Amino acid sequence: AQKITQTQPGMFVQEKEAVTLDCTYDTSDPSYGLFWYKQPSSGEMIFLIYQGSYDQQNATEGRYSLNFQKARKSANLVISASQLGDSAMYFCAMRPPGGSARQLTFGSGTQLTVLP
Amino acid sequence: AAGVIQSPRHLIKEKRETATLKCYPIPRHDTVYWYQQGPGQDPQFLISFYEKMQSDKGSIPDRFSAQQFSDYHSELNMSSLELGDSALYFCASTLRGGEPYEQYFGPGTRLTVT
Numbered sequence: 001a002q003k004i005t006q007t008q009p010g011m012f013v014q015e016k017e018a019v020t021l022d023c024t025y026d027t028s029d030p031s032y033g034l035f036w037y038k039q040p041s042s043g044e045m046i047f048l049i050y051q052g053s054y055d056q057q058n059a060t061e062g063r064y065s066l067n068f069q070k071a072r073k074s075a076n077l078v079i080s081a082s083q084l085g086d087s088a089m090y091f092c093a094m095r096p097p098g099g100s101a102r103q104l105t106f107g108s109g110t111q112l113t114v115l116p
Numbered sequence: 117a118a119g120v121i122q123s124p125r126h127l128i129k130e131k132r133e134t135a136t137l138k139c140y141p142i143p144r145h146d147t148v149y150w151y152q153q154g155p156g157q158d159p160q161f162l163i164s165f166y167e168k169m170q171s172d173k174g175s176i177p178d179r180f181s182a183q184q185f186s187d188y189h190s191e192l193n194m195s196s197l198e199l200g201d202s203a204l205y206f207c208a209s210t211l212r213g214g215e216p217y218e219q220y221f222g223p224g225t226r227l228t229v230t
Contacts, residue, residue, distance in 0.1 A: 033216050043204055043224050045159070050217030091158060095219070103149050103172055104208075104219060106158035 002027045002094050004107035011112050013082045020067070021077040021110045023092030033095040034075040035104060036066065040088040048090075051075060082114045118143055120209050120222035128228045129197050137192040137225045141209030147171065148190040149219070150182060151206040159206055165190055166212055197229045 003026040013019035025034065036048040051059045051066045059066040067076040079086055089111050093104040121140040129135050141148050147166045151159040161174035165184035176182075179197075184190045194201060207222045 035217070035219070037221070043226065045206060045208075045221035045224070047217070047220060052216055095216075103161040103164055103174065104151075104159075105161070108158050 002029075002032070002096055002105050004092050004094050004105055006092055006107035006110050008110045009108070011110055012115055013079075013112065014115050015084060016081055018078060018080045019082055019112065021079070021090050021092075021112065023075045023077065023107060025073050025075060025092075025094050027073075027094065027096070029097045031097040034066070034068070035093040035095065036064070036075075036077045037091045037093060038086075038088045039091060039109070045091070049077070079112075084114050084116060087112060087114045120207055120220055122205075122207050122222035122225050124225060125223060126226050126228075128230065130230055131197055131199060133197050133229075135194045135197060135227060137194070137205055137207075137227070139190045139192070139207030139209075139222060141188050141190070141207070142220060145209035145211045145214075145218075146188060147210045147212050148184055148188065149208040149210075150176075150190070150192050151208065151221075153204040153206065153224075154200075155203070157203075162192070194227075199229050202227060202229045 005024045032053045034051045038046040049061045049064045051068045063080045065078045089109045091109045092107040123138045149164040150162040153159040162176040164172045168184045179195050182192045204224045206224045210219045
């Protein structure tokens with residue numbers, strides 16, 4: 001069974017600063033995918049970034065980067081130059097082997113608040 | 117770009133009533149997933165379909181059923197609604213064999229059972 005752990009229920013960051021949201025995972029499968037989604041108060045789930053277990057380089061998408069440490073089973077999200085609009089719930093999720101067609105398992109989320 | 121469409125966006129039902137939620141995947145996507153997110157909870161996988169056949173099943177109550185139609189849209193049917201069914205219901209879609217990061221979510225249907 002797969003498990004995702006997000007140990008930070010809430011985080012605060014000052015506008016324009018960087019912030020790291022923690023995510024650790026547990027799986028015995030060598031092949032898996034890791035996702036980060038943003039959920040604003042309006043409720044929609046917005047895809048941010050993806051890391052495959054065999055990807056050699058850490059994923060980056062604009063101000064988002066994923067600090068993937070495979071041996072430690074961690075996939076932390078780094079948001080650089082935080083903006084007020086980054087205030088939201090952030091979920092880390094994992095997809096098991098089977099390619100793009102398998103469902104996701106989510107962590108409990110981290111509520112990020114960006115302070116002006 | 118076209119996104120996943122869910123309807124209705126909001127639904128209010130009474131206990132013991134039935135509800136039908138609809139999901140229209142991104143064009144070309146052949147796989148649909150349903151997730152349930154209770155208040156303050158993370159999304160929980162309910163069920164998925166590939167090419168109109170059920171492919172995976174999660175923690176979906178027996179009171180719920182779902183199907184995928186020939187045009188790939190999917191419907192989640194919920195009967196004998198309970199107060200605990202109040203949640204945000206997400207549909208997500210992907211293309212089997214497509215890019216590994218492709219699992220895009222719809223805006224959700226917020227179901228309130230009173």
